[in-house]
Amino acid sequence: MKHNWNIPFSRRKLMTGASAALATTAIYGTLGPKKAWAQSIQRGGTITLSVPGPVSDLDPHKVVSHESYPATFHIYSALTRIGSDFNAEPELAESWSTNDGGKTWIFKLFENAKFHNGRAVTAEDVKFSLERVLDEKISPRGFSSIGPIKSVSAKDRYTVEIELTTTYVDLPVDLGGIYPRIVDRETVDQIATVPNGSGPFKLASWEPTGNTVLTANKEYHINGEDGRPLPYIDSLRIVPIKEPSSEFAALQSGAIDVMLQLPFDIIPEAQNNASINVSATASGYHSISLHQKPTFSLPNDNAHLLKDIRVRQAIAHAINRPALLKLAIGGFGTVGNDQPIPPSHVYGHTGLEPRSFDIEKGKQLLAEAGVEPGTRLILHTTAGRPGLLEHGLAVREMAKAIGLDIAVDAIDISRYWTDIEYRAPMYMDNWGARQTINASIKPFYETGGGNNTAGYSDPVLDAVLNQAESEPDFSSRKALYNQAMEMISESAVTIIPYFKGYYIAMNKSVGGVSAHPMTYMWLDRAHKKA
């Protein structure tokens, strides 16, 4: 999926359901001729989607938990939508271009896009919305995630000009993410309770801590296969169910149609069930972060040892990656090589092999570092995210082979966030995919980065990452990122033994839905078959 970033994007044809499902393991095998496709899409009906927790935020610029995304994404459109191949597709912006290699961008909006109250979506609204996101106090989680924006201006009613601080080719993709959704500048005061977006669905009812119901926006500006506006269904119910086994039972009984997150334990059962379809893709990873500047250490945790690269590499060699993959997440993933980008990614480094499972090498490295057998380390983890606890316990077992006694300290997820993450010397972490290559690496490994779980600081790496961020040419960019990946893997500050798979399950009667590597879910192209 290479693109030459220097040419302007041509006016895209309206997206069909078929091309949207291309890059993932879609549930449809071959795509039939367009006519047959249009015929099989039935309009109407309600789809019930289950999520692990209730929708808690309706303001897209302030949203915290991913359970709220099905609501905010459907109510509020963004300039672009991130496809399953991580390319930007038109959503509110019909087309976009850059004439200076990616430092200044022009976005042309669809002229028939309207907010739910009837008012047209204009460039002024885009400017207002993006500036709101860039305000750290309003959007502490979003302000740094929408690209290196210097200024946004409305060139005319439907044209937006965005000037960046540096050349950055992935801007359109970042503008399709969680935060930069376009809100109505006139009704923004009531945004927390009476949302007014321009998305394919409107809010019908919201029970805080309970169900959320959305109804179709009949005036949506993007059409479906049959030439009429999306979405195909009449309404969407978002139902929070905390217990995964209850959630699955509800799917089996037909009470819910789509499960946003299928736990690893239940995947085999779902795959064997004739009335359920499972869709899969790759997304995210678990890591053991070895913090270089922890804010605290406990007696006997030998935190200083983790600053020695030989110790870190020794632990990495002690891990039997395929066994760990099977134990922690049932084998539903692929083996990793201690850096965050999977080989299947468009920027992936296929030449970088996973570190070998080599006990002798591990022992040798430890000996070189002067570490006595039986030395104790403490690994902090939590049961609050699936697989993290199992992973930690397995690492403890495996480390015994090279003579390390790793004690596992498991705590609840809330204290994990406040006391452990970014602070403890050695801890497990869990990350999903990010929409751009830059967002996937830079905040995680640059000095002072917002997601630098290992407190890592390497000026050489910082320089490489900065250069790569603003590099306009694809192959040069890829080479730079690959170099960064090699450096990260070599340092072993984050031991990433595998990449997680992401699975969803749905009733056989649901079509037009497949797993998205960002674990997002759009249901405006979903439909219920007869």
Place this chain on the structure above:
Amino acid sequence: MRTKRLDANGLSVGVVTGFTLFLLKRVVGSILVLVAISMILMGIIQFMPGDAVDMLLRGISPDAVNPEVREALRRDLGLDLPVWHQYWNWISGLAQGDFGQSYTLKVPVGPIIFSRLASSLILAVPAIIFMIVLGIGLGVLAALSANSPLDGAIQLISLVAIAMPAFLVGSLFLYVFAVKLHWIPAAFNAVDISLFNTWETITFFFTALIFPCLTIAAETVAHVLRQTRASMVEEMKLNYVRAALLRGLPQGYVIFNHVLRNALLPAITVIAINVGYVLGGVIVVEFVFSYPGIGNLMLTAILTRDIPTMLGTMLVISAGYVLANFVADILYSILNPRIRLS
């Protein structure tokens, strides 16, 4: 049951005072207890690691957050105020019926708590009725057939029922009847109730709730049963019972008008105490059955450090328990005037 007191002129005086005074004392006492509880709750929360702003900023490295922004967010929520100030804000709001605004949801907490409370009561009230009826009924049965095989069977069942933790019973029910057999919904909020007509709604609630209610009630039934049986057995040993039977009064009359009445006094205390257990059991059952009640609300609020919701739910639950004890005290005193005067 009221003592008539006569003044110097032989006119009855203070007939109502005795009971009203007692009532008043109990009401004031209950309110004081609730106030004390509110202070204790507020105090405990001060020890909580992390606040709502930390939850808002979770997953972001502390190095990358502007401290001024963090402080501004805390100020918005009033988290920078000293404890007594936060307490005062909360209590004065409560006095006007305002439970405050949720830190995470930005909506008033009061309506949420009460709608969730209603849902929990739908579970709790049938469970309590079940507990009283079955507990006393089986207890009387066991007492009347003391030391017989029937009594033995009842005692054995109650012994096991007390020992089985609510989560175990609930999980078993859930797995067998919801997950495997699909007789009851595995998750209540998944079912679209708006699609049902009245009859369907009623049957839905009945079939769906029967197992959670049974789960909650099981252990409490056993407690009430044992106490009723023990009191009745003791009571029946007393001389006046034998005397009444010897005088030729029918056994049924003696049992129900004298023995039962006296034996029920301690049973009322036990019932009140077990209402507290029902409240605890409701939370466990809500967790196991994913039932959207006040218990799950509290657990979620703790997880997200949403202080107004935490305090509100805990207070309401405690208030329910204080109320139950209050009612029990009043009932007890009506039935046994001697207690009133002590």
Place this chain on the structure above:
Amino acid sequence: MMGSAKWSRLTSRQAFGLAFGSIIITGLIFLAIFGRWLIPYDVEAMHFDHLKEFPSSEFLLGTDRFGRDVLSRLILGTSTTMLIAGASTALATIFGTIIGLSSAFYGGIFDKIAMRVIDVIIAFPTLVFAMFVIGVLGSGIFNGIIVISLLFTPSIARVVRSAAISIVVLDYVNVARMRGERTLYILFYEVAPNLYPTILVEASIRFGMAILVTAGLSYIGLGPPPPAPDWGTMASEGRSIMFSNPWPVFAPSIAIVLAVIGVNLLGDGIGALLVAKPSRASGSNVK
């Protein structure tokens, strides 16, 4: 010991119960102390080739989702559960007795205040309050013991107080007071011996409840954190694979039920043995 044990008072059913209960409790205490030398496998050892297996000759109760031996974890879980339940009951009994005795003996302001405070603490439904506190302060063995003892102390204090009150006013106590005996002496040598039966029965009931509360908290995730082989935690972990293999849930659950039954039977038996007549308002069903 005062409150003479008359074996003749027991019915055969009660005697059987007492015997059965004693056997169970003795067995559990034995396992709690000596368990770690008796387990066939290391409780943390994950046998990667034997995940979620049914009981076999190799693993007598099967394996859990990590391939750990269920039997070994069950045995070692005995000590965790016994530790938390036992320590909290012991603490609650000690402090409850002290408070109850002092309240009964000294009366006056101390008594009034103590009773008010007890009313407040008893006003919290136990499990709810435990969840709240542990949810806020964090889970762990230490926190669990503290919270549960705090919650049980008032009930024991109340029971002890009502039993003690009737004794404190007895003549021989007054005689001892007049003789100038020191208060502590009076309390321990004159009053307390009459209370042993009541205290023991109440403590045994509390112990049973402590086991249940501990298991309940662990089940929700507020118990001693993994990899501790606590029974409630084991049941919770095994929940998600119950379809394929129910043993990791059944084994600890049956253990919990047996333990509580044993404790209750023992308590009932001791009560029947030592106490002349159970008092009405207190006894076996105080929360």
